[in-house]
Amino acid sequence: MRRTGVLAVWLGIVWLCVVVAGSEVFAAARPADRAGDPQTPVLGAWSVSGSRPLQVGAPSSVDESGILPVRVVAPGQARATVRWLGKTCVLKLDGGQAETFLPAPAKRPKSGSQALVVQAGGVEVRRAVAVRAVRWPVQKLKVAPKYVNPPQSVSRRIAAERKRTAEALSRAWSERLWKGAFVQPLKRMTTTNVFGGKRFFNGELRSRHQGLDLRGATGTPVRAVASGRVLLAEEQYYSGNMIYVDHGDGLLTLYCHLSRIDVRPGERVQAGQTLGLVGATGRVTGPHLHFGVRLRGQMVNPAALFVASKALQSVPGGSRRPAVR
Numbered sequence: 001m002r003r004t005g006v007l008a009v010w011l012g013i014v015w016l017c018v019v020v021a022g023s024e025v026f027a028a029a030r031p032a033d034r035a036g037d038p039q040t041p042v043l044g045a046w047s048v049s050g051s052r053p054l055q056v057g058a059p060s061s062v063d064e065s066g067i068l069p070v071r072v073v074a075p076g077q078a079r080a081t082v083r084w085l086g087k088t089c090v091l092k093l094d095g096g097q098a099e100t101f102l103p104a105p106a107k108r109p110k111s112g113s114q115a116l117v118v119q120a121g122g123v124e125v126r127r128a129v130a131v132r133a134v135r136w137p138v139q140k141l142k143v144a145p146k147y148v149n150p151p152q153s154v155s156r157r158i159a160a161e162r163k164r165t166a167e168a169l170s171r172a173w174s175e176r177l178w179k180g181a182f183v184q185p186l187k188r189m190t191t192t193n194v195f196g197g198k199r200f201f202n203g204e205l206r207s208r209h210q211g212l213d214l215r216g217a218t219g220t221p222v223r224a225v226a227s228g229r230v231l232l233a234e235e236q237y238y239s240g241n242m243i244y245v246d247h248g249d250g251l252l253t254l255y256c257h258l259s260r261i262d263v264r265p266g267e268r269v270q271a272g273q274t275l276g277l278v279g280a281t282g283r284v285t286g287p288h289l290h291f292g293v294r295l296r297g298q299m300v301n302p303a304a305l306f307v308a309s310k311a312l313q314s315v316p317g318g319s320r321r322p323a324v325r
């Protein structure tokens, strides 16, 4: 009888280990889902009290390479400064309010947290934001050999594309052009490859995956996730037909491998507007949309964008949904 009891306890422990290990693997493969689950009180630190001169809403924790949504209310003030990751940015307040996105560190700091410092009207609010480590997946892909080790003849082309992209990125707008909830780039969004995966092309480690791969048949409309301005729209060696949209305030979105581009650089676009069509141009294994998010100079997990934008709407006076979904 006692033996059976001991066995039952051991079986229980083994079962618990399997469940815990299993959920960890699941979380690692889908970091975005983890960032959005209920144990993450997004903007939980937010409190509304009219008498305080500076209020800062921000989550108490964020995933590696995630997005930290921040809302600032400083009645009577025109500007607020935000210090984060060793950089300072100035927020223009509209009616004493502003919201912004900050990129989480790509790697969890040794201390486990990152300081967020907001100042307005001589008042300072300081927060420690915990950075959660993510176990990024490994991705193995097979593509045409010329895309793993490009021939000499195209190296000049690739260098020129990189230069043009960097130049375009340096012209990004400082003022926020987006408002409200973000629209999904494809009406039906199924992720086939998450952000952050170590990518082995034909067995060779080449890069970390810097975006989300979304399932889509050739010809499916690709939509701007928010209003902004087309920064770059051209055909590139790796990205195929690609579009960079600048949403201002350091936020840009990238759409790659399109079969058709329907916008031109400099054009203003609205949230939900068709930018082009899904295709299989550039370094691909088949038709899909590669969707990337660049935030204040660093590529972040695009899945976090939708979670962060939802968080901003959840606070009193926060962004409202745009008409298009």
Ligand SMILES: [Zn+2]
Binding pocket: 193, 209, 211, 212, 213, 289, 290, 291
């Ligand atoms: Zn991709």
